[in-house]
Amino acid sequence: MKAVILAAGIASRLRPLTDHTPKCLLEIGGKSLLERAIQGLLANNIRELILVTGYLQEQIVTFVQKKFPELEVKFIHNEKYASTNNIYSLWLVKNSIKEENIVLLDSDILFDPGLVKAVIDSPYPDTLALNSHPLCEEEMKVIADSTGKVTEISKTCPPAQAIGESIGIEKISNAYLKLLFQELDQMIVDEKLGNVFYEAAFQRLIAKGKSFHIVDTSALFSMELDTQEDFQAATEKLPANLL
Numbered sequence: 001m002k003a004v005i006l007a008a009g010i011a012s013r014l015r016p017l018t019d020h021t022p023k024c025l026l027e028i029g030g031k032s033l034l035e036r037a038i039q040g041l042l043a044n045n046i047r048e049l050i051l052v053t054g055y056l057q058e059q060i061v062t063f064v065q066k067k068f069p070e071l072e073v074k075f076i077h078n079e080k081y082a083s084t085n086n087i088y089s090l091w092l093v094k095n096s097i098k099e100e101n102i103v104l105l106d107s108d109i110l111f112d113p114g115l116v117k118a119v120i121d122s123p124y125p126d127t128l129a130l131n132s133h134p135l136c137e138e139e140m141k142v143i144a145d146s147t148g149k150v151t152e153i154s155k156t157c158p159p160a161q162a163i164g165e166s167i168g169i170e171k172i173s174n175a176y177l178k179l180l181f182q183e184l185d186q187m188i189v190d191e192k193l194g195n196v197f198y199e200a201a202f203q204r205l206i207a208k209g210k211s212f213h214i215v216d217t218s219a220l221f222s223m224e225l226d227t228q229e230d231f232q233a234a235t236e237k238l239p240a241n242l243l
Helices: 032-042 058-065 087-089 114-121 174-190 198-207 228-238
Strands: 002-007 048-053 074-079 103-108 110-111 126-131 141-144 150-154 166-174 213-218 222-224
Touching: 002 087, 032 058, 032 103, 032 110, 032 114, 048 058, 058 074, 074 110, 087 174, 087 198, 103 114, 110 166, 114 126, 114 166, 150 198, 150 228, 166 222, 174 198, 222 228
Parallel strands: 002 048, 002 103, 048 074, 126 213
Antiparallel strands: 103 166, 110 222, 126 166, 141 150, 141 166
């Protein structure tokens, strides 16, 4: 199984912290988000990585090659990082995946490595990690049926109907990936929708009968880091096992 990490964004909401450093190389507890993410993958025996870079990509490449020389990494540069969203970065990996299943991660998540194990161990081929907590408008919210199958995923889901937040870690089968890349081709090439979240493609596939099952990982620590306040909170909340 391969992992795909999307790390192309500018993270303008974190300025000035990201004026000279990509978001994924900002540190919490003495380790960068990217270092923690890769260590979480290695802890689950994932040693092949596709890393999509963009903003200040040279720093990311240098860091990974120096810190993890044993890791098999393919770097893909999103040259349009300033004008596109993570859907475009995901689309760029399509020619680098053959028949593999993948674990997909956003690069701005601070998480317990047990989250990766939870999605890998799920009996369902297509699984996303879910955190159940009080929700507001900002989160990527999930509505699911009684079997745990996702029926809606978006930031515009009514919070009262959602069962939780998608953390941004998914196990995706090769069968689903083939359909996903077909959808991404249509959205990006034909419809010029390169500046939306990749969950919009998930939602379109739900309408065609293809979806994810959730695995509730609320008991495991995770945080999406978007603002300086998030980084301060993460530093204060970081559990002992992640220090």
